Structure formats: C-alpha cells, structure tokens
Amino acid sequence: MEQKKRCFWVREDSPLYCAYHDEEWGTPIxxxxxxxxxxxxxxxxxxxxxxxxxxxxxxxxxxxxxxxxxxxxxxxxxxxxxxxxxxxxxxxxxxxxxxxxxxxxxxxxxxxxxSFCNYLWSFSGGKIVLSPDDQPRATSPISDRISADLKKRGMRYAGSVTIHSFLQAAGIVNEHDLSCFRYDELMKDCTEDSFLRE
Ligand SMILES: [Zn+2]
Incomplete structure (x- = not known):
C-alpha cells in the first residue's frame, strides 16, 4: 500500500495519532x-x-x-x-x-x-484561513483576535497560542503541511471565496 504523506509532527507509529490526523485534525467543524x-x-x-x-x-x-x-x-x-x-x-x-x-x-x-460555531467562524467571515506563506505558525491574526475577545469575556486558558492550536484542529485554519495529503483533500472543494490568507 502506498504510504500517505502526512504532516511532519504525526507519530507514524501511533495508529491513534494517525487516525486523528487523517480524519479529524484540520477538518472544519x-x-x-x-x-x-x-x-x-x-x-x-x-x-x-x-x-x-x-x-x-x-x-x-x-x-x-x-x-x-x-x-x-x-x-x-x-x-x-x-x-x-x-x-x-x-x-x-x-x-x-x-x-x-x-x-x-x-x-x-x-x-x-x-451557536459557539457561529461565534468562532464569524472571525473569518465563515472562511478557512491559510497562512500567507503556507507555513504552520504558533499564532495568527485570527487567533490574536479571538483570544483577545475571549479573554475580555473572562475565558481562561485562552491565550493566542492555545487558540491557534484549537483553530488548526477545528479546521478554521488549515495548516496541514503543503506536502500532506489532507491539505489537498481539504482544499479541493474550496473556491476563491471559501478561504482567505492572513
Ligand atoms: Zn496533515
């Protein structure tokens, strides 16, 4: 069977981790x-x-x-x-x-x-966010904005690094590696209007 190319951080020896990456991480919720x-x-x-x-x-x-x-x-x-x-x-x-x-x-x-989803997706106008140079990051403009708003509301453990990690997992941000098979799968149905770069 052909080996699927995954994001660099996936532990290939862990079926649990692979399944999570392949089926959940970065898939829009x-x-x-x-x-x-x-x-x-x-x-x-x-x-x-x-x-x-x-x-x-x-x-x-x-x-x-x-x-x-x-x-x-x-x-x-x-x-x-x-x-x-x-x-x-x-x-x-x-x-x-x-x-x-x-x-x-x-x-x-x-x-x-x-809904909680409406709130979160409103920060990108409902669009999937890509990093300008397709490189994964620790924080992003959208994680900064959501983090600031959540903290104002009293949310704890809502720093921009934590929120960015959450947005990556929730698929609001697509930061699969460009070489990862999920990057292409997630982008294949996207039109110019369904994502933005920031
Ligand atoms: Zn990936």
Whole structure:
C-alpha cells in the first residue's frame, strides 16, 4: 500500500495519532458539540502532549457528561471532588475550575451568536484561513483576535497560542503541511471565496 504523506509532527507509529490526523485534525467543524468537546480538550492539554489527551478522550467524555456544556456549567464542589479522584482524566483543580467557568462563557456565546460555531467562524467571515506563506505558525491574526475577545469575556486558558492550536484542529485554519495529503483533500472543494490568507 502506498504510504500517505502526512504532516511532519504525526507519530507514524501511533495508529491513534494517525487516525486523528487523517480524519479529524484540520477538518472544519460546524457543529457545537464537536467544537465544544475540542475546546475542552485544548484547555486540559495546556502543558501536555496532544497524544496524552487523545488517549484520555473517552475517559474525559465519560467524566464530563459527554461534554455537555450545560451540565458542566452547573458543576458544584462535589462534582469537582469526584473529578479530582478520577484517574482517567487530568486531575488539575485549576483546569477543572477553568473548564466550569469557561462553560458558562460558551453558553453566553451560544445565546448571543446562536451557536459557539457561529461565534468562532464569524472571525473569518465563515472562511478557512491559510497562512500567507503556507507555513504552520504558533499564532495568527485570527487567533490574536479571538483570544483577545475571549479573554475580555473572562475565558481562561485562552491565550493566542492555545487558540491557534484549537483553530488548526477545528479546521478554521488549515495548516496541514503543503506536502500532506489532507491539505489537498481539504482544499479541493474550496473556491476563491471559501478561504482567505492572513
Ligand atoms: Zn496533515
């Protein structure tokens, strides 16, 4: 079988990582449930490797009510104590408390914009963002804008580096390597009007 060329950072010896890269990373997300689940994992990822989070994703989903944002926004001290006993997840009180306060902000964004996706995609006018020179980056103008707006609303773990990483994963930014097979797959249905470079 012909070897598919993937992004340089993919660990080819990990089927989990390959499947995530091939089927999810950079594929535009347009539904709030998937978007919020990804946003939650990005928060917990801070300081850790993504593969660690991928391995724990099912345990996270089980521990956090299937990433139900309304339930998470109402978590109380008892629930926090239970989560801190759950070896399947990242047991950080700071991150768990941030996840709860962030969930309240996501609910407010859904109220204001109709959906979390509407809010996020509004920053690119609904278009997929490419870097001007097709080189992957740590931050971008769109991650700077979203980060600034989220921080103003009180969102935690919402620095521009974290947000850029989230936007790459959510497909709002396409930063697959030019040589990666997913770059072409994602661009093949794009017209001049469906992406922008900044
Ligand atoms: Zn790729």
């Amino acid at each position: 347009r539904d709030d449930q998937s978007m919020y689940a990804l946003f939650m994992l990005e928060l917990f990822q801070a300081g850790l490797s993504w593969i660690t989070l991928l391995k724990k994703r099912d345990a996270f989903s089980a521990a956090f009510d299937g990433f139900d944002v309304e339930k998470i926004a109402r978590y109380d001290e008892n629930k926090i104590a239970a989560l801190l006993q759950d070896a399947g997840i990242i047991r950080s009180r700071g991150k768990i408390e941030a996840a709860i306060s962030n969930a309240k902000i996501v609910l407010a964004l859904q109220e204001e914009y109709g």
